[in-house]
Structures are given as C-alpha cells and as structure tokens.
Amino acid sequence: MTEARLASKIWINGLCRVVAAAGGFATVLRSGDPVSGAILLVLSERGANQRILERVLSLDGGGQWAQIWPQASETVNEILPYIERRARYDPDIWVIELDIADGERLVAQYSGLG
16 A cells, blocks of 8 residues: 655645744745656755755655755766756656755654655
C-alpha cells in the first residue's frame, strides 16, 4: 500500500511560509509539475555554504533528505549548470532556494523526518 503524499506545489508553498516565519528567505527558482514533481532544495546561510538536498527513498520505503551537491570535485560556480543539467533530464523538477541557518534541521522537521 502506498502512502498518500501532498502535491509538490502545496508542500513547497508550506515550506516557504515556514522558512519566512523562521526569519529566513525562500524563493522558487524553477517551477515543476504541481502534483508530483521532484524537489531540489538549494540551501545557504547568508548566501554562503550552498548545497543541494533532494528527497530520496530510504530502504524502509519512507523518504529522507540527502545532500546531493556539492561533491568533492565541484565548486559553487557549478551550481547553476548542475541545476540546468538536472532540468534537461527531468523537466518536472522544482528548484527551491532557502537562505536560513540550520536549513537541514528545519526541512527535516517540516517533512516530519526530524
């Protein structure tokens, strides 16, 4: 039996409101499929320390947020080309930028994973 999930657009709107209420900044960089589009979160703290999280399936069938960028060979200047490559392969993908301290913790709590 599959677990019901919120539509991507609704989940993202809620996340943006939670980030704003916590004193951070959230913006949609790329809109994807409103119902089932995958979501990339570009996290930073005061514009620095950029990294990308993506929700991935765990072995128990649930989900968890995993840092997928940067990898050892990548630099901050490569973030936009990375996002463009992903969008070419998955035109339904959402890209959301969050600028807030301890973004991973906030995302995990909002997702019910933390």
